[in-house]
Amino acid sequence: MVKHWIVAAGVLAAILTGCQEPAPPAPDIRPVRTVTVQRSTGGEPVSLTGQIRAQDEVSLAFRLDGRLIERNVNVGDAIKPGQVIGRLDAQIQQNALRQAQASLSAAQGQLTQARNTFSRQQELLNKGFTTRAQFDQAQQALQSAQAQVDSTQAQLRNAQEQVSYTELQADAAGTVTATGAEPGEVVRAGQMIAQVARQGGRDAVFDVPAQLIRTAPSDPVVDIALTDDPTVKTTGRVREVSPQADPATRTFQVKVGLTNPPPAMRLGATVVGRIQLTAPPGVEIPASSLTEANKRPAVWVVDPQSQTVSLRNVDILRQDPASVVVSQGLETGEVVVTAGVQALRPGQKVRLLGGAS
Structure with missing residues (x-):
């Protein structure tokens, strides 16, 4: 009799347990990495290495063919206007x-x-x-x-x-930077006999990436200093930008005219040029933040109160493999998801793993 009461009690407990509602599942919280949107007040400093060259450099050559019998200059010689550089057999x-x-x-x-x-x-x-x-x-x-x-x-x-024409004379004062023929050689008309850096202005010449040319100020003041002696310095302004990129390096040659260059900045000296970039017109975020909504660029924005995300369309001003400049759609102080954007849905709770401010 006692056994029957025990069995009945167990059955009744099982029935009551099965009638209770199951506990709700724990909310799906996604870990994400974020960045806080900040509008830069000033651009970043940029440094490039270049060389000192003469603003005006010419190659002196004969106007006719002949055998060179005399060359009166060598590399490094200072020459004067009218000085005889070389002679041909006349x-x-x-x-x-x-x-x-x-x-x-x-x-x-x-x-x-x-x-x-x-x-x-x-x-x-x-x-x-x-x-x-x-x-x-x-x-x-x-x-x-x-x-x-x-x-x-x-x-x-x-x-x-x-x-x-069998006598080659210098037309201006300068310094010989290279020679192209030795006495006894038969030279062609137009062949360089001596390369002369004329006296006057000097340039600092740099190979500049295309992206830097796009983001640099229109007329920046460039600080120039010797690499082996930073105390020897001056300033300059961009005088010439090559319209075509170098086929090997894909960089553009930029010539900076120096203002009162010190004597220690000799031709061929290695220098460092520094400029301050202007602040971008929008806000910059990592390129990994970008996704798509309504066939337009979008980002996930985190609500700091509810710790949920919402999808927001933005306007892109400029994009490269590392970063995106947003012109419209984001405000300073907002938190944007930078990693994990593909696994999110609107209103989803997130857990911040860390980010940059």
Whole structure:
């Protein structure tokens, strides 16, 4: 009898237990990483390494082919305007000059004879002792002789210029930075004999990435200092930006004109240039924050009170593999999810793992 009461009690307890409602499941809380939106008040400083070069650098060359018999300068020499840099063997040009001089002398003799003949015929014609035909013939001979003299004079000037081209002179003061031929070599017209950095302004030349050119101020003041002695410094402004990227490095050459460069900044010296970038016009967040909603860019924004997320569309100003600049849609101080965006849903609770402020 006792056994029956025990069994009945157990059955009744089981029935009562089965009638109770199950406990609600624990909310799904996703761990995420976040960043706090901040609007930068100033841009980041950027440093690049470059070299000192002359603003005006020229390659001196002969205008004609020939054998170089003399080169009077070497690398590092200071030169003056009019100084002779080198000479070619001028034997051929001298022969052409002597030939032109001889031709001119012969033409001038013929002109003198034709002028005398014309004077006699003119006098005889006035007295009626010669015919009009003979006078016209003498006049034509005089004109031909004068034209021959003009032609030979032009040939003489050309020959003299050809002789002058065998001597290479400096057109301005400067310093020789390279040489291109040695005495005894046969050189071509236009071949560099000496490369000269003219006196005057100096540039600091840098290879600049395209992204930095896009974000740099329009007319920045660049601080320039020697790499081996930072106390030697000056400032400069961008003077020239190459319109085409280097095919190997994909960087753009930028020339910064130096303001009163100190003497220690010699040609070829290595320098460091520093500028301060301007603050971006929007707010910058990591590129991993970006997702899509309604076929537009969007981000997950965390509500600090309820610790839930909501999806918000944003306008993108600029994007690269590491970061995104948002022009509209985010305010300073808001918390944006940067990792775990693909596993979220609107209103979901999250647990912050850490972020940047």
